[in-house]
Amino acid sequence: MKQKIKQLVGLLAGGVVLAAMVFFPVMQIKKQVKQEPKKFGATYMTMNNPYFIALNESIREGVEANGDILITRDPAQDQDRQNEQIKEMIDEGVTAIFLNPVDWTEVSYALELCKEAGVAVFNVDTKVYDRDMVESVIWSDNYQAGVQCARDMMKKKKKADILIMKHYNIQSTNERVQGFLDTIKGHDEYKIVEELTTTSEFEVSMEEMDRVIDKGLKFDVVLGGNDPTALGALAGLQLNHVTDKILIYGIDGSPDAKEMIKKGYLEGTSSQQPVLIGKTAVEAAYKYLQGKPIEKDIMIDVIMITEENLEEFDIDGWL
Numbered sequence: 001m002k003q004k005i006k007q008l009v010g011l012l013a014g015g016v017v018l019a020a021m022v023f024f025p026v027m028q029i030k031k032q033v034k035q036e037p038k039k040f041g042a043t044y045m046t047m048n049n050p051y052f053i054a055l056n057e058s059i060r061e062g063v064e065a066n067g068d069i070l071i072t073r074d075p076a077q078d079q080d081r082q083n084e085q086i087k088e089m090i091d092e093g094v095t096a097i098f099l100n101p102v103d104w105t106e107v108s109y110a111l112e113l114c115k116e117a118g119v120a121v122f123n124v125d126t127k128v129y130d131r132d133m134v135e136s137v138i139w140s141d142n143y144q145a146g147v148q149c150a151r152d153m154m155k156k157k158k159k160a161d162i163l164i165m166k167h168y169n170i171q172s173t174n175e176r177v178q179g180f181l182d183t184i185k186g187h188d189e190y191k192i193v194e195e196l197t198t199t200s201e202f203e204v205s206m207e208e209m210d211r212v213i214d215k216g217l218k219f220d221v222v223l224g225g226n227d228p229t230a231l232g233a234l235a236g237l238q239l240n241h242v243t244d245k246i247l248i249y250g251i252d253g254s255p256d257a258k259e260m261i262k263k264g265y266l267e268g269t270s271s272q273q274p275v276l277i278g279k280t281a282v283e284a285a286y287k288y289l290q291g292k293p294i295e296k297d298i299m300i301d302v303i304m305i306t307e308e309n310l311e312e313f314d315i316d317g318w319l
Contacts, residue, residue: 037067037068037069038066038068038095038289039068039069039092039093039095040059040063040068040069040070040071040094040095040096040097040098040285041070041071041072041073041086041089041090041092041094041096041097041098041119042056042059042071042072042073042098042099043072043073043074043075043082043086043089043097043098043099043100044074044075044100044124044125045075045077045082045100045101045102045126045170045200046074046075046076046102046199046201047072047074047076048074048201049200049201049226049228050227050252050254050255050256051226051227051228051252051254051272051318052100052274054274054275054278054318055100055124055125055274055275055277056070056278057278058274058275058276058277058278059098059124059278059281059282060072061278062278062279062282062283063282066286071089071094073085073086073088073089075102077102077199077201078102079101079102079103079107080106082102082107082110083106083109083110086099086110086113086114087110087113090114090117090119094119095119095120095289096120096121096122096135096285096288096289097114097119097120097122098122098124098281098285099121099122099123099124099128099134100124100125100126101126101128102169103169104127104128104129104169104170104171105129107128107129108128108129108130111130111133111134115133120135120285120288121133121134121135122134122136122138122281122284122288123136123137123139124137124138124277124278124281125138125139125140125274125277126139126170126171126172127139127171127172129171131296131297135288135294135296136281136284136288136294136295136296136297136298137298138277138280138281138284138298138300139172139277139297139298139299140272140273140277140299140300140301140302141299141300141301142172142173142175142179142251142302143176143178143179144179144270144301144302145176145270145272145302146175146176146177146178146179146180146181146182146183146223146251146270147179147180147182147183148270148302148304149176149180149223149249149251149270149304150180150183150184151183152249152267152268152304152306153190153221153249153267154183154184154187154190156247156267157220157221157247158189159189159190160189160190160191160220160221160247161191161218161219161220161221162184162190162191162192162193162219162221162222162223163193163194163196163212163217163219163221163222163223163233164177164180164195164196164222164223164225165195165196165198165205165208165209165222165224165225165229165230165233166195166197166198166200166223166224166225166229167197167198167199167200167225167226167229170200170225173200173225173226176225176251176270177195177223177225180223193217193218193219194212194217194219196208196212198225198229198232200225200226200228200229201228201229201232202228202229202231202232202235203232204232205224205228205229205230205231205232205233205235205236206232206233206235206236206239207232208232208233208236209232209233209235209236209237209240210236210239210240212236213236213237213240213242219246220244220245220247221246221247221248221249222246222247222248222249223249224248224250224251226250226251226252227250227251227252227254227256227257227269228250228252230248230250230251230257230269231250231256231257231260231266233248234248234260234265234266247267248265248266248267249266249267249269250266250269250270251270251272251302252269252272253269253270253271253272253273253303253305253313253318253319254318255316255317255318257305258305258310258313258315259315261305261306261307261310262307262310262315267306268304268305268306268307269304269305270302270303270305271303271304271305271313271319272300272302272319273300273301273302273303273318273319274318275318275319276300277300280298284298303319
C-alpha cells in the first residue's frame with residue numbers, strides 16, 4: 001500500500017513539474033507579446049510652426065504614456081513628400097497615423113495606401129477632402145475663428161480697409177476666411193482691398209507684406225490665416241517703419257501672439273486648442289484600436305483672446 005502511495009505522489013509531482021514547464025514558457029511568450037509597443041505615425045503640413053509642435057508633443061505624450069512609439073515626419077509644405085513619408089511609415093509597420101495634410105485633395109494617394117495596408121488614419125486640425133478615408137476628424141471650429149475676429153474688428157472700427165493673408169490650398173484657413181467674410185457681408189463699410197496667398201509661415205508672410213507696402217496698398221486691418229502669418233505681417237510693417245494704427249488678427253492662440261497682444265502690437269487671436277486636440281486624437285485612436293465606437297467628427301471650440309481677457313490665459317502656454 002505504501003509503495004502505491006509513493007508511486008502516486010511521484011506521478012503527481014511529475015505532472016506538476018511538466019505543467020510548470022509548459023505553463024511558464026507560454027506565460028512568458030504572452031508577456032513578451034503584450035509588451036511589444038505599437039508604432040504610430042504623425043505628419044503635419046510643416047513643423048515650422050509652433051502650433052504643430054505643440055500638437056505633436058500632446059500626441060507624443062499620450063502615445064508614450066501607453067508605452068508606445070510615435071514617429072513624426074515633416075514634409076515642409078510638400079504634398080508629394082508627405083505622401084512618400086506616409087508610405088515609409090506604413091513600411092515601418094505603424095498601426096495608425098495622425099495626419100494633417102499639406103493639400104486636402106492631393107493627400108488622397110497616401111490615404112489609399114493606408115487603406116490598402118489596413119493602417120487607421122486620424123485626421124487632425126486640417127480636414128482631408130474625402131472624410132470616408134479616415135476613421136475620425138479632430139478639428140478646430142475654424143469658421144467660428146473667422147467670425148470671432150470679424151466681430152471683434154466690427155466692435156472696434158466703424159469702417160475698415162482689410163487685407164487678408166491666407167494659405168490658398170489649406171481648408172482650415174479657407175474656412176476661417178469664409179467665417180470672416182460671411183460676418184462682414186452686407187456691411188459695405190468693411191472692404192476687402194486684397195486677398196494674398198502665402199504658405200502660412202512667418203518668413204513668407206513678412207516678405208509678402210514687404211511687397212504689399214511697396215505697391216502702396218492702403219489698409220488698416222490685417223487678417224492672418226494663422227498666428228505665424230499675422231506675426232510675419234507685423235514684422236513686415238515694423239521693418240518698413242509703418243506707424244499707422246493697423247489692427248492685426250491671427251488665429252492659433254500661440255504664446256508669441258499673446259505676448260504681442262500684451263505689448264499692444266497684435267489686436268487679437270482666435271485660439272485653437274492643440275493640446276486638447278492632441279489628447280482627443282490619441283483617445284480616439286486607442287478606442288478605435290480596441291474595437292470601441294468613436295465619433296467620426298470631433299470639433300474643438302475656439303476662444304477669442306484680446307487685451308480685454310488676456311489675463312485669463314497663460315501667455316507662455318497653449319490650450
